[in-house]
Amino acid sequence: MLVGVPKEIKNHEYRVGLTPEAAREYISRGHAVIVETGAGAGIDKSDAEYARIGAEIVSTAEEVFARADMIVKVKEPQPGEWTQLREGQILFTYLHLAPDPDQARGLMEAGVSAVAYETVTGPGGGLPLLAPMSEVAGRLSIEAGAQALRANNGGRGTLMGGVPGVLPARVVVLGGGVVGTQAARMAVGLGADVEIFDRSLPRLRQLDEMFQGRVSTRYSTAGTIEQALTAADVVIGAVLIPGASAPHLVPREDLKLMKNRAVLVDVAIDQGGCFETSKATTHENPTYEVDNVIHYCVANMPGAVPLTSSYALNNATLPFGLALAEKGVKACADDPHLTPGLNVHQGKIVNEAVAASLGF
Numbered sequence: 001m002l003v004g005v006p007k008e009i010k011n012h013e014y015r016v017g018l019t020p021e022a023a024r025e026y027i028s029r030g031h032a033v034i035v036e037t038g039a040g041a042g043i044d045k046s047d048a049e050y051a052r053i054g055a056e057i058v059s060t061a062e063e064v065f066a067r068a069d070m071i072v073k074v075k076e077p078q079p080g081e082w083t084q085l086r087e088g089q090i091l092f093t094y095l096h097l098a099p100d101p102d103q104a105r106g107l108m109e110a111g112v113s114a115v116a117y118e119t120v121t122g123p124g125g126g127l128p129l130l131a132p133m134s135e136v137a138g139r140l141s142i143e144a145g146a147q148a149l150r151a152n153n154g155g156r157g158t159l160m161g162g163v164p165g166v167l168p169a170r171v172v173v174l175g176g177g178v179v180g181t182q183a184a185r186m187a188v189g190l191g192a193d194v195e196i197f198d199r200s201l202p203r204l205r206q207l208d209e210m211f212q213g214r215v216s217t218r219y220s221t222a223g224t225i226e227q228a229l230t231a232a233d234v235v236i237g238a239v240l241i242p243g244a245s246a247p248h249l250v251p252r253e254d255l256k257l258m259k260n261r262a263v264l265v266d267v268a269i270d271q272g273g274c275f276e277t278s279k280a281t282t283h284e285n286p287t288y289e290v291d292n293v294i295h296y297c298v299a300n301m302p303g304a305v306p307l308t309s310s311y312a313l314n315n316a317t318l319p320f321g322l323a324l325a326e327k328g329v330k331a332c333a334d335d336p337h338l339t340p341g342l343n344v345h346q347g348k349i350v351n352e353a354v355a356a357s358l359g360f
C-alpha cells in the first residue's frame with residue numbers, strides 16, 4: 001500500500017503522523033511511504049532522514065492526498081484537507097467527530113474510510129490510541145493551570161504548592177481516567193491539594209489505592225461538583241464518554257461560585273468540553289475569561305511537546321496502522337478493536353456512539 005504523511009496544519013501543531021522510525025517499519029513490510037516536505041520539522045527530523053529510510057519526499061500536501069491509499073495524520077483534517085480525501089482511501093488520525101458535524105459531513109461527502117484513533121479499543125479495555133496523548137495532556141494540564149494562575153497572566157496569583165505557612169492551591173480534577181490521573185500526579189508532585197471526581201466507584205477505589213491518601217476522591221454529582229468549585233483554584237476537565245460529546249458538568253451560573261480569577265483547564269474540549277462556557281482555543285491564544293474565571297481550552301495540547309508526543313503516539317498507532325496497510329479497511333472487520341475505530345465508511349457514520357451523538 002502507498003502510505004502518505006502530510007504536514008500538520010492546525011494552529012501550532014508540530015507532531016507528525018509517522019516518525020522516520022515508524023515509516024521504516026512500513027517500508028520493511030513492503031509498503032511505500034510518501035512524506036510532504038517538512039512534515040518532520042517539528043520533531044527535528046529532516047526530509048533527508050525520511051529519504052534515508054526509503055521514503056519519497058513530495059513537495060505538496062496535494063500530491064500526498066492525491067496519490068496515497070492511506071493518509072496517516074495526527075489531528076482531524078481541516079476543511080481544505082477533507083475536500084482532498086476520496087472514496088477508497090483510508091484516513092487514520094484523531095477525528096473527534098461528535099462535537100463537529102461539519103467535519104462529519106465533509107468526510108461523508110468525500111466517501112473516505114476514516115478510522116479515528118480515539119475510538120479504537122484495547123484488549124484490556126480502554127482506548128490505547130488516545131491514552132498516550134491523554135498522558136501527555138494530563139501532565140501538561142497542570143503546567144497550563146499553574147501558568148494561568150500567575151497574576152502576570154491574569155490569574156489569581158496562587159503558587160501551586162504554596163510555601164511553609166501558606167496553603168497550597170486546591171486542584172479539582174473532574175474525571176479520573178488517563179488525563180485525570182496524570183494531572184493528579186503532577187499536581188501532587190507540585191504540592192497542591194488535590195480532589196478527583198469520577199462516576200465509577202471501582203475507579204475511585206483504584207485512585208484511592210494509587211495515591212495512598214495523597215488525593216481525596218469524590219463521587220461526581222452536580223451537588224458535589226458545586227461544593228468543590230467554591231474552594232478550587234484550578235479545575236481540570238478530564239471526563240470522557242467514548243464517542244460522545246462531553247457532558248457539561250459546570251453550567252455558566254456556577255462560575256459565580258468560584259473564587260475570582262480561578263482557572264478552568266478543559267482538556268475534554270476536543271469532545272466539545274465539559275464546562276458550558278468552554279470554546280476551543282489555540283496555543284497562540286490559549287486563554288480567555290468568562291465571569292472572572294480564566295478558561296484554558298486548547299484542543300491539541302500535546303502538539304506543544306511534539307517530540308515526546310509524536311513518539312508516544314507512533315508507539316501506539318503502529319500495529320494498527322500496519323494492519324490497515326496490510327489488509328485495507330477489511331482490517332476493521334477482522335479486528336474487534338479496530339471495528340469501533342471506523343467512524344466513516346462509504347458516506348455513512350458507522351460508529352454507533354458517534355452517530356448517536358451527532359444525531360445522524
Ligand SMILES: NC(=O)C1=CN([C@@H]2O[C@H](COP(=O)(O)OP(=O)(O)OC[C@H]3O[C@@H](n4cnc5c(N)ncnc54)[C@H](O)[C@@H]3O)[C@@H](O)[C@H]2O)C=CC1
Nearest residue numbers: 133134137175177178179198199220239240268299300301
Ligand atoms: N485537549 C487535548 O489536547 C487532549 C484532550 N484529550 C481528551 O481528554 C478527555 C479525557 O480522556 P481520557 O482521560 O483518556 O479518558 P478516560 O476514558 O481515560 O477517562 C475519562 C473518565 O471520565 C469519567 N467520567 C465520565 N463521566 C463522568 C462524570 N459525569 N463525572 C466524573 N467523571 C466522569 C469516566 O468514568 C472515566 O474515568 C477526552 O475527551 C480526550 O479526548 C486527550 C488528549 C489530548
Ligand SMILES: CC(=O)C(=O)O
Nearest residue numbers: 133270299300301302
Ligand atoms: C487527543 C487529541 O486531541 C490530541 O492529541 O490532540
Ligand SMILES: [Mg+2]
Nearest residue numbers: 256258259260
Ligand atoms: Mg467570582
